[in-house]
Amino acid sequence: DTGVSQNPRHKITKRGQNVTFRCDPISEHNRLYWYRQTLGQGPEFLTYFQNEAQLEKSRLLSDRFSAERPKGSFSTLEIQRTEQGDSAMYLCASSLLGEAVETQYFGPGTRLLVL
Amino acid sequence: AQKITQTQPGMFVQEKEAVTLDCTYDTSDPSYGLFWYKQPSSGEMIFLIYQGSYDQQNATEGRYSLNFQKARKSANLVISASQLGDSAMYFCAMYGTSYGKLTFGQGTILTVHP
Numbered sequence: 001d002t003g004v005s006q007n008p009r010h011k012i013t014k015r016g017q018n019v020t021f022r023c024d025p026i027s028e029h030n031r032l033y034w035y036r037q038t039l040g041q042g043p044e045f046l047t048y049f050q051n052e053a054q055l056e057k058s059r060l061l062s063d064r065f066s067a068e069r070p071k072g073s074f075s076t077l078e079i080q081r082t083e084q085g086d087s088a089m090y091l092c093a094s095s096l097l098g099e100a101v102e103t104q105y106f107g108p109g110t111r112l113l114v115l
Numbered sequence: 116a117q118k119i120t121q122t123q124p125g126m127f128v129q130e131k132e133a134v135t136l137d138c139t140y141d142t143s144d145p146s147y148g149l150f151w152y153k154q155p156s157s158g159e160m161i162f163l164i165y166q167g168s169y170d171q172q173n174a175t176e177g178r179y180s181l182n183f184q185k186a187r188k189s190a191n192l193v194i195s196a197s198q199l200g201d202s203a204m205y206f207c208a209m210y211g212t213s214y215g216k217l218t219f220g221q222g223t224i225l226t227v228h229p
């Protein structure tokens with residue numbers, strides 16, 4: 001059973017450019033989460049999906065951010081018109097709703113640096 | 116709203132000794148779950164241990180155990196027989212039944228000395 005994978009692992013971009021990250025969850029997991037982690041802090045929730053439905057969005061998710069999970073499998077997170085404050089680690093996690101303990105398993109993250 | 120507090124920015128321990136990492140929480144949910152994750156310098160969050168709010172026994176998982184004191188709203192992680200590979204950032208996190216998301220603390224950096 002493969003774990004959660006994320007691509008790319010690192011991304012350097014210039015301010016104002018758009019970037020897109022991909023997350024592939026554990027295959028049978030129906031919930032998928034995006035978190036953002038800045039240096040020295042714990043991860044902060046951005047949004048989550050149950051199958052293809054986006055059920056909750058944090059107020060951290062400005063209108064420059066959009067996330068999709070079109071077929072209930074992989075997900076993409078797009079940031080438009082990037083700003084230096086978007087520099088962070090973007091973590092994806094997945095879980096299986098209905099398990100006795102719904103544990104979120106994380107991917108390796110995508111480190112974004114906006115110059 | 117939920118809140119996790121980890122008051123130890125950094126901890127040091129000698130190899131083969133035990134160490135306790137502190138975590139206190141606040142929630143209005145009657146039912147909730149508490150997690151500990153390890154984050155090495157590579158960045159991946161590794162699940163260590165879980166404690167449910169209604170669990171009567173403290174959770175254990177190999178060298179990890181969770182000292183759960185519900186009245187004090189604390190969920191401290193105990194690592195026994197520390198190894199050099201335990202050096203990492205450790206996060207306490209929780210979710211309530213009202214939420215799917217996890218709320219994380221600020222983390223504790225553990226350094227294991229040989």
